[in-house]
């Protein structure tokens with residue numbers, strides 16, 4: 001029979017732990033297709049929670065105790081507990097569970113049923129129909145919990161999960177092994193562990209289910225959740241989200257495009273000055289220092305853009321050395337295509353709508369006319385074309 005372990009991290013829970021264990025035992029004994037045990041991870045609580053557990057162990061053979069010398073935070077306790085549950089007790093699934101009985105133990109069979117259905121990670125959720133938070137919570141606490149969870153979904157732009165901060169979950173070994181390398185750092189030792197764990201699991205593509213439950217306020221002991229909680233989680237969310245956004249191809253494309261355009265302008269202003277001394281000796285009629293400088297500056301920007309696109313924006317489709325000459329030619333043609341689009345657009349819009357002043361830009365005191373609007377439109381369409389040409393032609397995904 002496969003094994004599941006309910007992990008309960010404890011710190012000063014001597015008053016609460018007995019009730020939690022006694023409530024869990026009949027539930028886990030009622031499960032017939034899993035062998036369910038309990039693992040208490042205590043950080044040598046000053047109130048001697050572990051002594052209470054040791055006494056209960058004499059009565060319940062399925063009760064395990066892992067005693068840490070130091071208090072290192074909730075995340076650290078869970079990581080140690082999971083390592084022990086999966087690798088020493090040979091569990092296939094672990095539960096996260098609070099000592100204070102905020103988590104209704106009778107939901108455990110329902111969570112396991114979802115694992116049996118093939119889900120990798122199952123959350124007991126307060127924010128789906130059938131679930132809820134305590135009626136008697138003060139307005140500010142309700143607000144914090146509801147708005148906090150909504151804010152997380154907005155920041156991460158992920159609405160597939162409703163309860164991000166809950167601490168009642170069933171986790172399979174495959175999820176644990178997959179997220180472990182990213183969660184071993186100091187940063188996840190505290191309460192950031194919960195959001196970090198879930199977010200990493202979702203990013204790795206695991207199937208997540210939610211089962212509703214009513215969160216009950218703790219009746220004994222007190223919450224260890226401090227003011228650090230909001231700050232640490234917010235910092236984590238903003239950092240990973242910024243990283244995710246920077247990893248989006250379209251953003252890299254825009255950064256490389258903008259950087260190349262800047263380079264082009266800088267090169268142009270340097271080169272036109274550099275070429276001026278030869279003004280009279282070299283230039284035949286229409287080739288002026290400015291036009292030559294423009295040409296070289298454009299090509300410099302195109303080369304830079306090509307190299308950065310290959311190394312960064314399309315790093316996952318990096319070109320082979322032998323492909324580079326042909327692809328570089330394609331890249332130049334694509335860029336020329338974008339310029340052509342802009343020229344054609346400028347020509348036709350002027351013919352169709354004419355150049356008329358629209359309004360005066362405040363502060364800068366600059367008149368904005370239809371020409372500028374058409375130019376901006378042209379740049380946007382040109383960028384769209386470039387992105388299309390790069391991703392579908394130059395760096396086409398190989399089948």
Ligand SMILES: Nc1nc2c(ncn2[C@@H]2O[C@H](COP(=O)(O)OP(=O)(O)O)[C@@H](O)[C@H]2O)c(=O)[nH]1
Pocket residue numbers: 008009010011012013041042043071072073074077097098099100102167218222223224225
């Ligand atoms: N081992 C260990 N357990 C902790 C630590 N911090 C909190 N816990 C336990 O984690 C669970 C959740 O903490 P709790 O104070 O109930 O947080 P809340 O439910 O969010 O108010 C409880 O069982 C705590 O005893 C810690 O640093 N080490």
Ligand SMILES: [Mg+2]
Pocket residue numbers: 098099100102218223
């Ligand atoms: Mg609690």
